[in-house]
Amino acid sequence: MRYYPLFTQENLPKTLVIANGAFPKAPTPLALIDRWRSGEAxxxxxxxxxxxxxxRQYTDKLPDAVVGDLDSVSSGLKDLLDGRIHHFLDQDTNxxxxxxxFIHSQGGKRPITLLGASGGREDHLLANLCLLTTYSDLVSDLVMLTDEGYFLLLTEPSEVEILLGQQFSVFNFQQTPISLRGARWPLEHYTLPQLWCGSLNRASASRLSIDTTSPILLYLANV
Incomplete structure (x- = not known):
């Protein structure tokens, strides 16, 4: 069974990905970007x-890589990014x-913190959330930080540290049976009939125990 502690600036994955949603404003995601900007190992x-x-509006430091066609980036910035741009023209993926x-191709599975994937257009957010569970073969762990909390990709039975009374939601896109303990509304080998049915729960213990046979998303709200 996998164990996940409460995430902090100290133990979140150090491989950062910034999506083209709203740029982070909350302290924790900005602190991670600052650690990268300062050159922390x-x-x-x-x-x-x-x-x-x-x-670039936040820092003059150039990212380690940019993936896409950069059709909205000025020619001057493209020149600065020379050697860091990785073109993938496939229109069947976002x-x-x-x-x-791309990150998987550079060294296999690794833990990733995803930033900037919320905010902006709501259809982009929904598409990103639907895609997260499809990355289970590409990442070892995936945490999507928002300004309000974080999504955690779970691919196997797991114990997740949580604060007593903290609000959380479970989203099971594949509608497979799951078990949930340590919650105000527990589940036992139950298939949620609709995607929203696992939302707005609350921790009744300091750990959530979640049994799943397919990738699911666990959302923990900030307290």
Missing amino acids: GYSLTCCDGAVNKL DLTKTMK
Whole structure:
């Protein structure tokens, strides 16, 4: 059974991906970007296409890689990014998927913190959330930080540290049976009939125990 502690600036994955949604404003995602900007060991940062424009408004430091066609980036910035741009012209996938595949191609599965995937257009957010569970073959762990909380990709039975009373939601896109313990509304080998049915729960213990046979998303709201 996998164990996940409460995530902090200290233990979140150091491979950072910035999607082209709203640029982060909350302290934790900005702190991760600052750690990369300062050159702290182990950190890398990849932008999904136009997200590089938003990063440049925050810092002059260039990302380690940019994945996409960069059709919205000025020629001057493209010149600065020479050697960091990785073109994937496949129109059957979006830039986030192209980025995940690129990172996997550079060294196999690794833990990733995804930033900037919420906010902006709501259809992009919904598409990103639907795609996260499809990345289980590309990442070892995936945490999507937002300004309000975080999504955690779970691919096997797991124990997740949580604060007593903290609000959370479970989203099972494949509608397979799951078990959930340590919650105000527990489940036992139950198939949620619709996607929203696992939302708006609350922790009744300091750990959630979740049994699943397919990739699911667990959302923990900030307290």
